[in-house]
Amino acid sequence: MMEKRYISLISLKRWLEKLNNDGKHIYAPVHKGEKIDFGRISSTDEISFDHVQTTQSAKSVAFPRTEVLFSYEKEKHNVRLGNPASDSIPESVVFGLHPCDAAGFDPLSAIFNWDYKDELYNARKEHTTLVSISCTKSDEYCFCTSVNGGPGNTTGSDILLTPVEEGFLAEILTEKGETLMKADETCFEPDRGSVKEDYLVKLPKKFDLKTVQQRLNSAFESPVWKAQSQRCIGCGACAFVCPTCACFDIQEDAHGDKGKRLRCWDSCGFTLFTQHTSGHNPRETQSQRWRQRLLHKFSYMPDRLSVVGCTGCGRCSRACPVDMNLLEHLISLNN
Amino acid sequence: MDELRKKATELLQSGDVQMVIGYEKGTKGPRPCFISVPEEAHKLIFDEQCTGNLAVYLTHKDLIAGQKVAITASYFALRSILRLFTENQLQADRLVVLTVSVDKQLIVFTAVDDIAAYLQSAPVPKREDDAALIARLEAISREERWAFWTEELSKCFKCYACRAACPMCYCNKCIVEENRPQWIQPWASTLANVEWHINRAMHMTGRCSDCGACGAACPLGLPIHLLTRRIVQEVQENFGIGANEAVQKDNVLSTFKPEDKENFIR
Numbered sequence: 001m002m003e004k005r006y007i008s009l010i011s012l013k014r015w016l017e018k019l020n021n022d023g024k025h026i027y028a029p030v031h032k033g034e035k036i037d038f039g040r041i042s043s044t045d046e047i048s049f050d051h052v053q054t055t056q057s058a059k060s061v062a063f064p065r066t067e068v069l070f071s072y073e074k075e076k077h078n079v080r081l082g083n084p085a086s087d088s089i090p091e092s093v094v095f096g097l098h099p100c101d102a103a104g105f106d107p108l109s110a111i112f113n114w115d116y117k118d119e120l121y122n123a124r125k126e127h128t129t130l131v132s133i134s135c136t137k138s139d140e141y142c143f144c145t146s147v148n149g150g151p152g153n154t155t156g157s158d159i160l161l162t163p164v165e166e167g168f169l170a171e172i173l174t175e176k177g178e179t180l181m182k183a184d185e186t187c188f189e190p191d192r193g194s195v196k197e198d199y200l201v202k203l204p205k206k207f208d209l210k211t212v213q214q215r216l217n218s219a220f221e222s223p224v225w226k227a228q229s230q231r232c233i234g235c236g237a238c239a240f241v242c243p244t245c246a247c248f249d250i251q252e253d254a255h256g257d258k259g260k261r262l263r264c265w266d267s268c269g270f271t272l273f274t275q276h277t278s279g280h281n282p283r284e285t286q287s288q289r290w291r292q293r294l295l296h297k298f299s300y301m302p303d304r305l306s307v308v309g310c311t312g313c314g315r316c317s318r319a320c321p322v323d324m325n326l327l328e329h330l331i332s333l334n335n
Numbered sequence: 336m337d338e339l340r341k342k343a344t345e346l347l348q349s350g351d352v353q354m355v356i357g358y359e360k361g362t363k364g365p366r367p368c369f370i371s372v373p374e375e376a377h378k379l380i381f382d383e384q385c386t387g388n389l390a391v392y393l394t395h396k397d398l399i400a401g402q403k404v405a406i407t408a409s410y411f412a413l414r415s416i417l418r419l420f421t422e423n424q425l426q427a428d429r430l431v432v433l434t435v436s437v438d439k440q441l442i443v444f445t446a447v448d449d450i451a452a453y454l455q456s457a458p459v460p461k462r463e464d465d466a467a468l469i470a471r472l473e474a475i476s477r478e479e480r481w482a483f484w485t486e487e488l489s490k491c492f493k494c495y496a497c498r499a500a501c502p503m504c505y506c507n508k509c510i511v512e513e514n515r516p517q518w519i520q521p522w523a524s525t526l527a528n529v530e531w532h533i534n535r536a537m538h539m540t541g542r543c544s545d546c547g548a549c550g551a552a553c554p555l556g557l558p559i560h561l562l563t564r565r566i567v568q569e570v571q572e573n574f575g576i577g578a579n580e581a582v583q584k585d586n587v588l589s590t591f592k593p594e595d596k597e598n599f600i601r
Contacts, residue, residue, distance in 0.1 A: 036555055056555075065492045230367075231551075240492050240494045241554055321552035
């Protein structure tokens with residue numbers, strides 16, 4: 001489905017306030033110190049509209065950094081299990097994410113439904129509506145157009161807003177989007193016939209995805225990984241800010257006879273990643289872990305899940321303490 | 336800069352070193368680079384923008400791989416190098432340390448003691464960026480400070496960029512990865528994050544070069560380098576030694592002497 005409407009900035013704020021009053025949890029880009037990041041808002045005045053990119057992606061709304069999978073308590077000869085409260089997940093709206101973030105939920109959903117349907121992820125995703133905003137500016141780290149995306153791409157969004165003169169062109173893309181619009185349809189006016197493309201940032205392709213994928217298919221033993229990864233210091237910043245990185249680690253918050261099992265974000269950059277109990281580590285050097293990161297996103301995921309594990313948001317490169325610029329490495333693979 | 340490139344070329348050509356760890360032009364500012372052939376020495380740069388602490392790479396075993404290396408060290412990296420020598424992590428005959436002084440002179444250190452002497456005479460680089468926040472934190476009450484840090488640290492998602500960027504965090508297994516017993520809760524939550532950052536700061540006591548790499552590395556912009564900076568100040572106040580001296584001494588928190596002023600150890 002696809003329906004076009006127009007909404008002014010004032011009406012947009014009124015609509016968001018209605019959603020907030022209805023009890024929905026609204027997450028939007030807000031100022032956090034010198035950074036812009038997603039946070040739960042109580043007033044529309046908190047929302048930032050003029051940034052290029054938030055520090056983190058919006059993935060934590062469906063895949064939190066730490067999540068209780070279940071709890072347990074020993075009672076004499078029994079163990080009482082507490083299931084996660086997947087039926088009490090709040091209705092959430094992520095507002096103001098960019099198309100690269102909305103598109104990021106496709107690879108995430110593919111991973112969490114690959115061989116096992118992840119109840120918690122699916123429940124959180126089901127209770128989340130994505131209201132994205134097209135990009136009218138970009139920076140040197142952006143490359144969505146090189147990975148099947150674009151500054152006005154609708155993939156993954158329930159509603160996509162494109163800033164046009166004094167307001168927004170609203171594309172209502174899914175039933176969820178329509179339901180959300182109907183929370184106060186009076187805020188939405190008929191489409192004014194704005195040409196969306198005229199308002200989007202122009203972002204030329206930086207590399208050819210097919211060429212990069214072909215090169216990667218035969219690059220497992222290439223010396224390129226060692227050369228590229230020399231300055232990588234092995235932190236998890238790139239993975240944690242990534243909209244599609246889904247690796248997790250299981251931890252136990254145990255206190256005697258009771259405790260909780262937790263799912264926590266993990267990163268292929270860490271030395272403990274894939275380390276076996278025996279001590280053997282299939283990815284024992286930083287160059288192997290860097291290779292894992294690229295191959296996973298650009299080879300394994302397209303092969304197994306028919307989806308590229310990168311949306312070109314550029315966050316990994318912005319977050320990297322030592323400037324491991326992903327785009328630069330992809331361009332060099334392309335050439 | 337020409338002097339530095341000339342020296343790097345010489346060192347690589349003569350075989351005195353097999354790799355030069357330095358800075359090159361990056362996306363927005365300088366970034367680390369590793370030069371193994373003389374033809375690439377022209378990439379090297381060194382100016383006041385080069386603040387990342389390259390000493391972190393000296394303990395990367397896969398990278399160094401037994402080679403003799405040269406390093407272009409900033410003021411604070413020199414402090415870290417001194418500390419790594421104190422902790423027996425470096426061998427003087429396998430390392431050439433270079434720096435460029437404030438008056439743009441290339442300095443090639445021939446002995447560890449020369450690094451210490453240089454640090455005593457060279458001016459400490461100024462970092463004005465944090466002055467306003469430090470003044471604010473010093474002006475508020477203890478309870479307000481606790482609230483500030485709890486709020487800041489609650490945002491941490493434990494990517495450990497602070498640890499990875501620190502030359503002093505060279506442990507094969509970090510305490511946060513120990514699970515028999517589990518000393519620190521390894522997941523991200525307010526309490527678990529506070530545990531991690533207090534531990535990190537305490538482990539740096541008397542060892543920290545005060546380079547600020549931990550705070551600069553944080554993708555969330557948390558001012559965690561102010562914790563270690565404060566500890567440098569505490570070491571000065573409680574042990575009477577500044578950062579340049581502390582890095583050459585035994586660990587202040589785990590070394591006991593008969594003349595220590597505390598009565599509880601007598």
